[in-house]
Amino acid sequence: MTEELEVRLHGEYLGLLRRAPRRSRENVILEDVTPTSTKVRLAESFALRAGRRPDTDLVSRFLGGYLPEGAQRRALASKRAIEPNDLFAFLREFGSSIAGALTFWGQATTEREPRYTPISPKLLRRELQRAIKEHDLGIRDDSRSMIAGFQPKLLVSRFGDSGWSLPHGGGHSTHILKPRLQSRPTRLVDEFYSHELARALGLATFASWLEGSGDGTYLAIERFDRRVHDETVELVHQEDAAQALSLGWADDDLKFQDPERPRDPRRPSAYRIAELTATLRGFEVVEQWVRQLLFRILIGDNDGHAKNVGILHLPGEDRLTDMYDAVPNLFQPERIQWNMALAIDGEFDRRRIDVERLQAEVASWRVLGASRVHDVIDDVLGSFRSALDDVSVPRGGSNGLREFFGRAVDRLRAGDEIGE
Structure with missing residues (x-):
């Protein structure tokens, strides 16, 4: 039986994703395209029409853009014993929470309900250091989240004043934590300063702040593609x-x-x-x-x-x-x-x-x-x-x-x- 992934946009069924036969691992096929009621366009690079298969190359380039880059992608691939350029495998392993509002679910995916576990300051510091050393976004064995980019980072969730949590299953991160690098100790503060200036010019509205001290300093960044309602995370495409x-x-x-x-x-x-x-x-x-x-x-x-x-x-x-x-x-x-x-x-x-x-x-x-x-x-x-x-x-x-x-x-x- 051909392995396939169920694709959803804002939780509504959109289509089925399969590997492209006799093609490189960088390609996938989107089939059984079904209109959603969200009135949200999926992409600028290709149009989706019910019952028609969109161009394989265009779909693959679009979806591949959600993957991490460089050492981050290699590290995540190594963690799950997949190839760094295997698009289908990445979406299978980490596709329940990516940038935007698309989600990908395989038939073998058992834990789909959102679940969050609190993380102590001590464990948080350790996970941030691991993210620096291993470039792995701090993923656990049950992690199904990823985000694009080169820099070491940790994906976490925050609900009110409850502190940081790690998302599991169908859970979504609400913040990105960037740790301080010993090789560039001022870079994190410089980035925060640019955030402050961008907010002053009306170019950014997301919240960000510095926490911790010394090598344990990190920059917390609120995700603008997430909206939090009590303990429910709404995805923004x-x-x-x-x-x-x-x-x-x-x-x-x-x-x-x-x-x-x-x-x-x-x-x-x-x-x-x-x-x-x-x-x-x-x-x-x-x-x-x-x-x-x-x-x-x-x-x-x-x-x-x-x-x-x-x-x-x-x-x-x-x-x-x-x-x-x-x-x-x-x-x-x-x-x-x-x-x-x-x-x-x-x-x-x-x-x-x-x-x-x-x-x-x-x-x-x-x-x-x-x-x-x-x-x-x-x-x-x-x-x-x-x-x-x-x-x-x-x-x-x-x-x-x-x-x-x-x-x-x-x-x-x-x-x-x-x-x-």
């Missing part, structure tokens, strides 16, 4: 721009624009993401993309690739998610190169970016008028400058980070290139 653009998932580099081949159709660009956002809700979402893109430039986030741009699917509405994983990576000593993940008017080097290039980039999208482009960029720069004055710098972050941000925004406002 999402995908990232790499999935929406149908980029390959097995090669971790495909989420970046290629400086050697900037027009490579297998890779993203600011323009391609702008085209995507224009299909969601017109000018408003495109302007939000401009704001997110400029914010990442201002803080020196060279990891603003397509997987770090999210799309939220709500009933009858599609829009960008809060900005996430915005980290000032370019504020590091002995930088080898200053390239951003996406080019601005053909320029990858952050030091060479100025307002003129920004305006030319956004104008090339042919969505916003010149005066509106000017106003949006000017508003972001002014709001960012005000946020630097209003938001306190957290203790324990990188020395001079606020000045690094301030120099960038002041030079752009003066009409200069950012420089070093």
